[in-house]
Amino acid sequence: MPRTIRITRSHKLATAVLVAAGSVTAIAATGGQSDAQPAAAKTSIAAEKVAGVSTAKEAAAKKVAQETAAKKAAADAAAAKKAVAERKAAAEKAVADRKAEAKKSAEKARSEKQAANRSTERKAVAAPKQYKNNLDGWIRESLDIMKKKNIPGSYEGLHRNIMRESSGNPNAVNDWDINAQNGIPSKGLLQVIQPTFDAYHVNGTPKKLTDPVANITAAANYAADKYGSIDNVDSAY
Numbered sequence: 001m002p003r004t005i006r007i008t009r010s011h012k013l014a015t016a017v018l019v020a021a022g023s024v025t026a027i028a029a030t031g032g033q034s035d036a037q038p039a040a041a042k043t044s045i046a047a048e049k050v051a052g053v054s055t056a057k058e059a060a061a062k063k064v065a066q067e068t069a070a071k072k073a074a075a076d077a078a079a080a081k082k083a084v085a086e087r088k089a090a091a092e093k094a095v096a097d098r099k100a101e102a103k104k105s106a107e108k109a110r111s112e113k114q115a116a117n118r119s120t121e122r123k124a125v126a127a128p129k130q131y132k133n134n135l136d137g138w139i140r141e142s143l144d145i146m147k148k149k150n151i152p153g154s155y156e157g158l159h160r161n162i163m164r165e166s167s168g169n170p171n172a173v174n175d176w177d178i179n180a181q182n183g184i185p186s187k188g189l190l191q192v193i194q195p196t197f198d199a200y201h202v203n204g205t206p207k208k209l210t211d212p213v214a215n216i217t218a219a220a221n222y223a224a225d226k227y228g229s230i231d232n233v234d235s236a237y
Helices: 009-126 135-148 155-165 194-200 212-227
Strands: none
Touching (some): 155 212, 194 212
């Protein structure tokens, strides 16, 4: 048969102590859990704050880096634009310099040419054309004067008539024909009388009847008026 267990006062006290101890432990455990929850929450909040600060710093750093990169890009673009402008300006200056140099060279060449022309003109004035002092020279000088005065005639026409009239003697005088009888003898290379010489004298030649060039040009001028040209004269005129 089962054994009957007698519960004494001591047993009751011991049981009460154990119960009390278990309650304290349970209370302690419950209290520990309650205190741990706020701490964890605080830790989480702190972590979140730290993470937020870190993120803000990263964003700020990223923004600074972006701004720095943008400034650098703008500076590089400005420098490139400046370099292009400088190269363009240099090229334009080179072209302008070449044009200026070409213009300067052209002006120098033109100035030198003008100076040379003036020098040639001065030489021409200082040293007029020279003619021989003989029949050939007298005819050639007369032809140049006749050309300037638009008096027709050729070397052959002058020479042919001179040889017939005076044989080339500038001092030849006809003292036997009607003119001589009237006191106005024919004289010179082309046997011209004084009134005819005076009427047909060519300006620029001496006013002397027996001067070879003056005699030839006056006679050619007279023949041009009466016969069209000295070339048309083949006998006494």
